[in-house]
Amino acid sequence: MLSYGEGGEFVVISFENVSKKYRDGTVAVDGIDFTVNKGEFFVLIGPSGSGKTTTLKMMNRLIPISDGTIYIDGKKISEYNIHELRWNIGYVLQQIALFPHMTIEENIAIVPELKQWNKGKIHERVTELLDMVGLDPDVFRTRKPSELSGGEQQRVGVVRALAADPDIILMDEPFSALDPISRDKLQEDIIHLQKTIKKTIVFVTHDMKEAIKLADRICLMNEGKIVQLGTPNEIISNPNTDFVKDFVGDTSTFGSQFNLEALMESIDTEDSKLEQIPTISISATLEEVVKQLSQHDQLAVDKNGKSIGVIDRKMLIDYFSSQLVEGEDRHV
Incomplete structure (x- = not known):
């Protein structure tokens, strides 16, 4: 069953009363509801332990749900073949974990090869993606990860997630380990990239400045619950609790x-x-x-x-x- 948002947007991801509870009694996520629209840049933010990364990882079943339901394209995630689900969701981590013994082209080609693309198509896709993030394919495709800077490796991590042309990209604090200059440049790159490829991106960060810069909407979490969800301007201009005010800073003026x-x-x-x-x-x-x-x-x-x-x-x-x-x- 396909669903639409209030403005008529197609809803790609939907959480309905979703919780994650561990055997020791810890409640990481506590009965949350939200939707992510097609082509939206949706940011999950909150302090450490707020549940934001757990929420992200439940989307591609890296962490199982305890209660509630998550839908992707109107279908319960439990009804997808798990390999099919993950192949169709790009995933970018803080520690990009490129395979050190493989070339950049081989790293990017992993999922297309699993999906049995032919070599010519893979070669063209790698060329297109490296061009897209400003890495000369003739220079970088044969290099090993150790020959790249941290920012260059992170760019490869982003395009590796895009390699098989997934509709959804999950990004878990992908820029937080970088120096401020590289981080700012990659933020600009992802803004430009999103305008070009128009993917649905769910992005986790603990940095409010980064969230404001990137997000169409921000979902602020604390202690496993959603405390406010809205556009950057709505959250800055109208924080609805003292926690939000403290997290965002004094925005009264x-x-x-x-x-x-x-x-x-x-x-x-x-x-x-x-x-x-x-x-x-x-x-x-x-x-x-x-x-x-x-x-x-x-x-x-x-x-x-x-x-x-x-x-x-x-x-x-x-x-x-x-x-x-x-x-x-x-x-x-």
């Missing part, structure tokens, strides 16, 4: 302090490129800017009928990050 003119990059009003960019008023609220930048990469800022600057998603994320850091500092 986000809207009142927002100044688009101070945030934008000033530009030459004669720049012809501005004609192709959607515009937003200099007096726009934070909520209006967030809504527009969720649909466009860049906006021209209009003042008295003239474009005086531009703002893009990265500038907005930097603003959110600075506000979150200030909130963290106030809680120290």
Whole structure:
């Protein structure tokens, strides 16, 4: 039975009263309900022990469910052949675990070979994927993992999960072990990649800045329960419990302090490129800017009928990050 979200979106993943309880009495996940829409970037976030990774691993049956039901494409996950289920769900870990004795091409080709793709098709797919993440296929396909940097290995891990063209990608804190520069670059890469491939991505992180940067919707968990689920702007602007306020930081002044003119990059009003960019008023609220930048990469800022600057998603994320850091500092 196929299902649809409130906005008419096709629901790919559905949790109905799902729990995970261990024999020692520990409740890792406690009766949670949520849906993930087709093509959505859905982020699970929370402190250590909140249940987010357990929730992710139940989707591909790495961890069995104790109670409730998970559906994928309207079918109970228990009704899938487990190998078929996992072949059709890409999985990216924090520790990417490339096979050290195999070349990069051989690492990427594992699932296509299990699915008995022919060698020509696999070769073409590896070329396409390496190109997609900016790794020259002629240079990287024959290299071993030890010859790659941490960021390059993580890129290979991402495309390995995409190799057999799965509809769903699960990502468990894939960038948390990287240095800040590599992490920021890979976050930008995954944003660009998602716009290109439009997969359904479920992403686990403990970093609120990362969640805000990547997510269409954020599911904040604590002690095995969902404490708030919504868009980044909804969670930042309207935290519904003290726990959410503390986790996100003090956001009570986000809207009142927002100044688009101070945030934008000033530009030459004669720049012809501005004609192709959607515009937003200099007096726009934070909520209006967030809504527009969720649909466009860049906006021209209009003042008295003239474009005086531009703002893009990265500038907005930097603003959110600075506000979150200030909130963290106030809680120290």
